[in-house]
Amino acid sequence: MTDAAATSSSGAATGLSPEQKEEKAFGFWVYLMTDAVIFALLFATFIVLSRGTAGGPTGKDLFSLPHTFGETMLLLVSSTTFGFATLATIGGDRRAVIGWLVLTALLGLGFVAMEIQEFSGMIALDAGPDRSGFLSAFFTLVGTHGVHVSVGIISILVMIGQLVIKGLTPPVSSRLLRLALFWHFLDIVWIGIFSIVYLPGVL
Amino acid sequence: MFGRLTIDALPLYSAIAAGGALITVFGTLAVMAVITWLKAWGYLWREWFTSVDHKRIGIMYVTLALIMLLRGFIDAIMMRTQQAIALNSDGYLPPSHFDQIFSSHGTIMIFFMAMPFLTGLINIIVPQQIGARDVAFPYLNSMSLWMTAAGAALVMVSLVIGKFSTAGWTAYPPYSGAEYSPGVGVDYWIWAVLIAGVGSTLTGINFIVTILKKRAPGMFMMRMPLFTWTAFCTALLMALAFPAITVVGVLLELDRVFGMHFFTNGHGGNLMMFANLLWIWGHPEVYILILPAFGIYSSVVTTFSSKRLFGYTSLVWATAAIAILSFSVWLHHFFTMGSSASVNSAFGIATMIIAVPTGVKVFDWLFTMFRGRIRFHVSMMYLIAFIVTFVIGGVTGVLLALPPADYVMHNSTFLVAHFHNMLIPGALFGYFAAVNLWFPKAFGFKLDDRWGRRSFWCWVIGFYLAFMPLYVLGFMGMPRRMEHYDTAAWQPYLVVAFIGAVFILFGLIFLVVQIAVSVKNHAALRDWTGDPWHGRTLEWLTSSPPAPYNFAVLPKVESLDAFHAMKEEGTAYQRPERYEDIRMPKNSAFGMIVGGLAFVFGFAAVWYIWWLVAACAAAIAITVIIRASGDDTEYVMTAAEVEAIENRRFADMAKAPPPDLRHVPVGVPGAPVPGAVS
Amino acid sequence: MQDAAPSETRDLRSYLTGFVLALVLTAIPFGLVYFDLLSVGPAIAIIAVAAVIQVVVHLRFFLHIDFKRTPRDDLLALAFAGFLIFIMVGGSLWIMIDLYYRMMI
Numbered sequence: 001m002t003d004a005a006a007t008s009s010s011g012a013a014t015g016l017s018p019e020q021k022e023e024k025a026f027g028f029w030v031y032l033m034t035d036a037v038i039f040a041l042l043f044a045t046f047i048v049l050s051r052g053t054a055g056g057p058t059g060k061d062l063f064s065l066p067h068t069f070g071e072t073m074l075l076l077v078s079s080t081t082f083g084f085a086t087l088a089t090i091g092g093d094r095r096a097v098i099g100w101l102v103l104t105a106l107l108g109l110g111f112v113a114m115e116i117q118e119f120s121g122m123i124a125l126d127a128g129p130d131r132s133g134f135l136s137a138f139f140t141l142v143g144t145h146g147v148h149v150s151v152g153i154i155s156i157l158v159m160i161g162q163l164v165i166k167g168l169t170p171p172v173s174s175r176l177l178r179l180a181l182f183w184h185f186l187d188i189v190w191i192g193i194f195s196i197v198y199l200p201g202v203l
Numbered sequence: 204m205f206g207r208l209t210i211d212a213l214p215l216y217s218a219i220a221a222g223g224a225l226i227t228v229f230g231t232l233a234v235m236a237v238i239t240w241l242k243a244w245g246y247l248w249r250e251w252f253t254s255v256d257h258k259r260i261g262i263m264y265v266t267l268a269l270i271m272l273l274r275g276f277i278d279a280i281m282m283r284t285q286q287a288i289a290l291n292s293d294g295y296l297p298p299s300h301f302d303q304i305f306s307s308h309g310t311i312m313i314f315f316m317a318m319p320f321l322t323g324l325i326n327i328i329v330p331q332q333i334g335a336r337d338v339a340f341p342y343l344n345s346m347s348l349w350m351t352a353a354g355a356a357l358v359m360v361s362l363v364i365g366k367f368s369t370a371g372w373t374a375y376p377p378y379s380g381a382e383y384s385p386g387v388g389v390d391y392w393i394w395a396v397l398i399a400g401v402g403s404t405l406t407g408i409n410f411i412v413t414i415l416k417k418r419a420p421g422m423f424m425m426r427m428p429l430f431t432w433t434a435f436c437t438a439l440l441m442a443l444a445f446p447a448i449t450v451v452g453v454l455l456e457l458d459r460v461f462g463m464h465f466f467t468n469g470h471g472g473n474l475m476m477f478a479n480l481l482w483i484w485g486h487p488e489v490y491i492l493i494l495p496a497f498g499i500y501s502s503v504v505t506t507f508s509s510k511r512l513f514g515y516t517s518l519v520w521a522t523a524a525i526a527i528l529s530f531s532v533w534l535h536h537f538f539t540m541g542s543s544a545s546v547n548s549a550f551g552i553a554t555m556i557i558a559v560p561t562g563v564k565v566f567d568w569l570f571t572m573f574r575g576r577i578r579f580h581v582s583m584m585y586l587i588a589f590i591v592t593f594v595i596g597g598v599t600g601v602l603l604a605l606p607p608a609d610y611v612m613h614n615s616t617f618l619v620a621h622f623h624n625m626l627i628p629g630a631l632f633g634y635f636a637a638v639n640l641w642f643p644k645a646f647g648f649k650l651d652d653r654w655g656r657r658s659f660w661c662w663v664i665g666f667y668l669a670f671m672p673l674y675v676l677g678f679m680g681m682p683r684r685m686e687h688y689d690t691a692a693w694q695p696y697l698v699v700a701f702i703g704a705v706f707i708l709f710g711l712i713f714l715v716v717q718i719a720v721s722v723k724n725h726a727a728l729r730d731w732t733g734d735p736w737h738g739r740t741l742e743w744l745t746s747s748p749p750a751p752y753n754f755a756v757l758p759k760v761e762s763l764d765a766f767h768a769m770k771e772e773g774t775a776y777q778r779p780e781r782y783e784d785i786r787m788p789k790n791s792a793f794g795m796i797v798g799g800l801a802f803v804f805g806f807a808a809v810w811y812i813w814w815l816v817a818a819c820a821a822a823i824a825i826t827v828i829i830r831a832s833g834d835d836t837e838y839v840m841t842a843a844e845v846e847a848i849e850n851r852r853f854a855d856m857a858k859a860p861p862p863d864l865r866h867v868p869v870g871v872p873g874a875p876v877p878g879a880v881s
Numbered sequence: 882m883q884d885a886a887p888s889e890t891r892d893l894r895s896y897l898t899g900f901v902l903a904l905v906l907t908a909i910p911f912g913l914v915y916f917d918l919l920s921v922g923p924a925i926a927i928i929a930v931a932a933v934i935q936v937v938v939h940l941r942f943f944l945h946i947d948f949k950r951t952p953r954d955d956l957l958a959l960a961f962a963g964f965l966i967f968i969m970v971g972g973s974l975w976i977m978i979d980l981y982y983r984m985m986i
Contacts, residue, residue, distance in 0.1 A: 019416070022952075023339045027412040029955050030442060033962035034404055037446040040966040041483070044973040045454065045465065045476060052464070052471025065915045069907075076903055079943055083896035129463050133471030136463035140454065158828050171834050184943040188936055194907075195932035199914045203921050415954050443965050475980055476973075483969050530968055534976060541984045546976055 016170050028178040032185050035148075039189050042141040043196055050201075052133030059138075059201020062122055068198045071114050072190065075149075078107035079187040086180045094168040097176070101156050101163075104183070108153045115146045142193060148186055155179055206811035207387075212365045217300060224363040253790040255341035256751055257326045260348050262645055264323025265638070269714075271315040271355055276711060278308035280704045283669070287701035289687035290694045301686040302369035303388065307358060309372025310392060313488070314399050315355040317626070320634045321495040322351070322406055325434045327645055329410065331742035331749065332431045334419025334758045334765075339412040340405075341788040342830060347402040347409070349798020354399030357805045361391040365809070368392040371684070373481055374455065376466035376474045381459040387809050390459065394805035397452045400445050401801075407441025410434060419741075421760035425519065428740040428764075429512060432519050433498030436526035437491050444487035444530070451480040460811075475540055482533040490529040492626065494522065496633025497564055500586050503636050504568050506736050507583040508575025511764055514567040521560035521567075528557040538609045547606040554604035558597060565590060580736070581655035585636035588663045589628050596624025599674065617677020620670045627666050635662070635714075642721075643730035647747045651724065654717035661710030669703025672696035731859035733852075739767035744775060746852040752785045752840060755849050776856070782842040782849065789838050793830045797823055899942025906935040 050059075085100035119139065122128065129139035159179060162172050214220035238244060251259055281304055285294040296304065326344070330337055338344050361367040368388035370379040379389045414435045418427070427435075454465040455477065464470040466477045505512050512518065534542065534550035568590065577583065599621040603609050612618055635658075643649045676696050681688070721728055730747040744766050745753050756779050762768045769775035800823045807815035910928040913919050919927065940946040946959070 023412050023416045026416060026952070026954060026958075027339060027408055030408045030411050030958055033958055034408065034442050034446050036962055037443055037966060037969070038450055040970050041447055041450045041480060041973075044970045045450070045480070047974060048473055048476050048977045049465070049471060052473065054464070054469070054471035056471075065911060069911050069915075072907055072911075076900065076907065079939075080896055080900045083899075083943060084893075087893065087896070129457075130461060131464075131470075133464040133467075133473060136454075136457065136465050136472075140457060140463070140465075154824075158832065162832055166834075169834070175831070181944065184939060187943070188939050191932050191935050191939070195910065195928050199910055199928050200925060202914055203924055411958075439961070443962065447969070473977070475984070476977060479973055479976055483973070530965055531972075533972075541980055542976060543979050543983055546979045 016174060021170075021174050024174060025178060025181075028181060032181060035185070036189075039141075039144070039192070042137075042144060043192060046137040046141045046197060049133040049137040052137075054132035054134075056132045056135070057122075057125065057127040058134070059198070060203075062125070062127055063198050063201050064118075065198065065202055067114065067118060068194055071111050072194055074107050074111040074114070075187050075190050078104045078111070079184055081107065082180050082183045086177065089168065089173050089176045092168060094163055097168065098160055098163050101160050105153050105156045105160075108149055108156070112146060112150055112153070115142070119143070138197060142197065145186065145189055145193060148182075148189075152179070152183055152186060155182070204812075204814075206807070206813065208364070208810040208812065212387075212810075214363065214366070217297070219296070219300065220362075220366075227359055227362045249790070252795050253345075253792045255337075255345045255788045255791055255794070257330050257338050257341070257344060258645065258749060260344055261323040261326030261328075263348055264319040264326060264351070266323075267352055267355060268316050268320035268323060268634075271311050271319070273711060274359070275308055275311035275316055276707070278304045278311070280708060282308065283697075283701040283704040286685065286688075286697045287694070290691060291689050292687060294687055296686065298686045299369060302684075303367045305684050306368045306371050306374075306388075306392070307361075310368075310395070311355075311358060312626075313372060313492070314396060315351070315358060317492045317630055317634075318399070318403060319351055319355075321437070321492065321630075322347075322403070324499070324634065324637045324641070325410060325437065325495060328641060328742050329431050329434045330413065330417070331644075331745055331753055332428045332740050333414060333417060333422055334741050334754060334760060335413065335417040336752050336754065336757075336785070337788065338409050339417055340409045342791055342793055342836070343405050343409055345791065345794025346797050347406045347794075349794045350402030350405075350801055351399045353798045353802035353805065354395040354397075354402070356802050357391055357395040357398070357809070360806065361388070365391065373485070375481075376455065376458070376477050377468045379455060380467055381462070382467075390456070390809040393452045393456045393459075394808055397449060397456075398801045398805050400448050400452070403441050404445040404449070407438045407443070407445065410438035411442060414438065419754075419757045419760055422765070423760075425516070426760055426763045426765065428498075429501035429515070429518055429522070430495070430498035430740075432522050433494040433501075436522050437494045439526055440487045440491045440494070440529060444484050444491070447480055447484035448488075451477060451484070454480075456808075475537075478537045478540060479533075482536040483530075485536060486533040487529045489622075489625070490525060492630045493633075494525065496589075496630045497522070497561075499633045499637040499640070500568060500589060502740065503580075503582040503586045503640055504571045505764075506640065506738050507578045507580050507586075508572045509578070509737065510571055510575035511739065511767070512567070513570035513573075514563075515763060517563055518567050521563045524560040525557060528553065528560075532557055535604060535609070538606045539613045544606075551604050551606050551609075555601055558601050558604075561597060565594065581639040581650075581652060581659055582636040584656070584659050585632040585639070588659070589632045589636075592624065592628035592663075592666065596621055596628065599624065612677060614683050615677040616673040616681045616683055619683045620673035620677060623666075623670050623673075627662075627670075632662070635659075640736070641742070643728075643735045644733070644742055644745070644747050644749070646725075647730055648721065648725040648728040649730060649735055651717050651720045651728070654713050654720055658710050658713035658717055661706045661713060665703045665706030665708075665710055667703065668706060669700045672699045672703075732856050734766075737862075739764040741766050744769070746855070750845075750848045750852070751787060752845070755779070755782055755785075755845050776853075778849065778853070782845040784842050785840045785845055786837045787840055789836055791830075791836075793826065796826050800826065895942050895945070899938055902938045902942070903935055906931045906938065 081100050081104045085097050085104060088094075088096035088100060122135075127135060129136045156179065159172070159176055162175070166172055214224045238247065251263060254260065281296065282301065285296045285301060288294050326338070358367065365387040368374060368379070368384070368391060370384055370389055370392070372392075374389055374392055377383055379392075414427070414431060454463075457463045458465050458467060458472075464472040466472050466474045468474060501512055501518065532550055532554045534546065535554045538547050538551070568586070599617070603612055603618065603621060639650055639655055673696075676693055679690075679693065679696075681690070681693050733745055733747045733749075734743040735747070736743075741758060741760075744758065758765065758769070766775065800819045804816060804819035804823070807813075807819060910924075910931045913924055913927060918924075945951070946956070948956070
């Protein structure tokens with residue numbers, strides 16, 4: 001284990017060793033696995049409660065496939081733009097990273113806006129999360145995903161701030177790579193959501 | 204402004220409740236007064252509260268655990284007293300109060316005694332055992348500690364402001380839902396468990412990465428001490444099982460606060476899903492509690508038999524098997540909920556299978572003792588008591604694993620006896636053994652032996668008296684959690700159980716006395732060498748207490764029982780020609796700030812003070828963002844500073860009295876000579 | 882997850898291929914449900930298969946999970962989590978569906 005790092009004259013240490021980078025990346029990956037378990041259990045809960053409509057509105061009554069397809073496209077394109085941001089990070093091109101991150105954040109915001117629109121529409125139709133077990137499970141599963149996306153957007157904004165203030169330093173780029181994992185993970189969860197919630201709901 | 208918090212929240216409705224509140228408030232104030240009188244706030248802040256050193260964090264965890272052990276025990280002796288006298292009478296505890304007590308007893312003992320205890324022990328020892336300087340994520344480690352403390356604080360505050368849950372430590376709906384438990388009790392439970400649960404999940408992640416990535420060169424997985432193996436499996440369980448209780452707690456809270464219908468009776472809810480989700484967490488949880496104890500017993504049996512572990516490989520495989528199988532048995536907690544025979548049998552069979560690897564471990568420990576040179580250290584006494592007593596509890600578990608038998612025994616005192624038989628002689632005795640084993644490593648002086656033995660005997664006798672009658676009562680048909688009863692035949696057994704609780708009370712008193720006496724006599728009990736017991740694993744290579752960086756030079760590991768091997772070769776105390784600078788993480792208030800905010804967040808959520816909830820959430824987010832954006836997290840300990848510390852260490856070793864050669868382990872040629880440079 | 886210099890797996894092609902494949906694997910299930918092309922049973926089967934394949938596409942082309950290049954610890958973490966999720970979700974569904982038939986809830 002080398003302790004090779006830049007040290008300033010005041011005795012402080014800066015910089016990230018290769019081992020620390022690997023530990024942080026792996027640790028984040030393990031965290032994503034725990035998040036996957038949370039989503040998996042929310043999916044299981046949704047499936048169990050999917051017949052619990054209590055005489056109220058069902059998926060067929062409420063879901064709009066074009067709307068969901070729109071959300072899916074926004075998220076898929078945003079995953080791709082984050083991929084381009086990742087390439088720019090590895091390539092060391094700070095301005096390109098910022099550009100692609102801004103685009104990703106905007107697409108993400110579009111997704112969240114569409115989701116809020118869908119939720120408020122349903123609530124206005126007396127199909128809110130307190131109407132039935134099915135709706136409680138729907139709002140919680142899809143809403144938890146939406147909250148994760150929102151946290152991702154805030155994190156992107158924080159990272160843009162770091163890029164502007166500190167530049168594309170090794171710690172910043174290590175954080176960006178972990179944020180990319182997070183963003184792609186959320187797109188994977190969304191595949192589950194449209195495949196288990198929306199599409200079967202409409203059938 | 205204050206949500207639903209009013210002056211009525213104060214526990215003036217009963218003398219006992221008011222008494223509990225007063226003790227809590229005055230106890231806290233008294234501790235704060237003592238610290239102020241000693242002018243120790245600055246010291247505590249700098250050296251402990253903002254520390255990210257795994258050893259300090261571990262000690263704070265164990266301290267929290269011991270305090271909560273006393274608190275949870277008060278619940279226990281109150282219940283035993285009530286049950287001993289409440290034949291055809293109301294006793295002294297009204298039902299609503301009794302219900303709060305059994306709910307808080309379970310919640311405290313599991314979440315705020317056992318979890319911090321094992322987490323603390325893992326924190327202190329595992330990085331040393333793998334030859335590392337700290338865990339992978341020291342700041343996260345600090346945050347985990349303070350999140351756990353925040354959860355404990357919420358439970359303690361419920362004694363003073365409001366009431367605790369009456370829904371048991373597992374809070375089943377619909378009773379725990381808004382309709383039947385409209386007060387704050389269940390909300391206190393939910394937030395305490397959710398907040399502490401985040402801490403545990405993060406600890407799990409931390410130790411998975413630490414053990415996989417920060418081992419010293421040569422420390423292959425199959426050369427790790429058993430305690431590290433069990434810590435690794437425990438960390439896996441923590442990381443992957445706690446999400447289940449996070450989900451179920453959040454869903455219950457959504458039902459309660461927003462009127463959702465996950466677990467309601469009607470409106471499409473499914474209350475059985477609660478039991479399912481809870482026990483998906485709950486079963487791995489009990490293995491989280493026991494696996495570290497198994498690792499501790501492996502450490503104890505080798506050290507005090509002066510012999511290497513018998514069947515190391517089988518023990519590793521058994522540990523891994525237990526960890527994986529622990530995810531496959533959870534339905535045995537609700538055999539009686541109504542599943543069909545095929546479902547019940549499948550989980551019943553899985554439950555019986557999981558007993559097998561534990562049996563393998565028991566034989567491995569016994570064979571380790573066979574032909575060893577046994578020292579009856581207090582830890583060894585706990586090991587022996589464990590082997591005998593835990594096996595009894597284990598076989599009652601196999602009985603309960605049969606669904607038809609469980610139909611009769613479910614929720615009887617037989618069940619209560621079974622799980623206490625697992626938790627007390629299994630987990631708690633293991634933690635006590637660990638304290639007696641590793642206290643000198645943590646503090647630099649040993650614990651008093653005599654008071655340790657007195658405490659041990661009180662605990663063992665107390666356990667048998669308190670819980671064996673409960674097995675009999677279960678067969679006689681007594682259900683659990685009874686506030687009063689009219690079957691005279693039960694009372695004698697309950698009186699015996701009460702006497703057992705009194706023995707345990709003395710066990711606890713003697714534990715406190717043991718610590719006090721040891722502190723008083725610390726000079727005579729000093730551990731000069733860092734290896735007071737002729738240990739075999741790397742934590743005994745460091746000084747007692749260790750330097751902040753643990754190892755000035757990271758050890759090169761060449762076999763199992765690395766330290767023992769180094770002593771045999773004479774390379775254990777070699778000093779390098781030159782010391783190097785060492786990078787260490789800086790102290791930080793981050794963990795404490797997040798924990799403090801989490802406590803206020805939880806309190807505000809319980810009382811529906813929504814503006815405060817939002818403010819705390821925002822403050823936590825900002826704190827995390829600041830921490831995640833900061834690059835200035837380390838400082839350098841210069842080679843000169845390291846050398847000075849090491850010089851002091853070797854000077855201390857030279858002051859050690861000559862080693863007691865009777866206890867030199869089998870196979871080591873001659874005594875290890877501390878302080879010698881080879 | 883290594884942040885190595887751009888390699889085969891991490892170039893533009895990887896993300897673009899992933900995007901196109903994901904697009905197709907999204908259009909198929911959406912299309913067959915929106916245009917009511919199949920009955921419920923086969924439709925669910927196609928949705929499931931497309932989803933699984935798309936997840937693999939994401940893992941491969943966006944997350945760069947690759948049996949040869951991804952560190953072993955990462956693969957094991959993924960496999961173990963996947964295995965546990967299978968048991969937890971599968972077990973829950975088995976239990977709850979069985980309870981539904983027995984307890985009519």
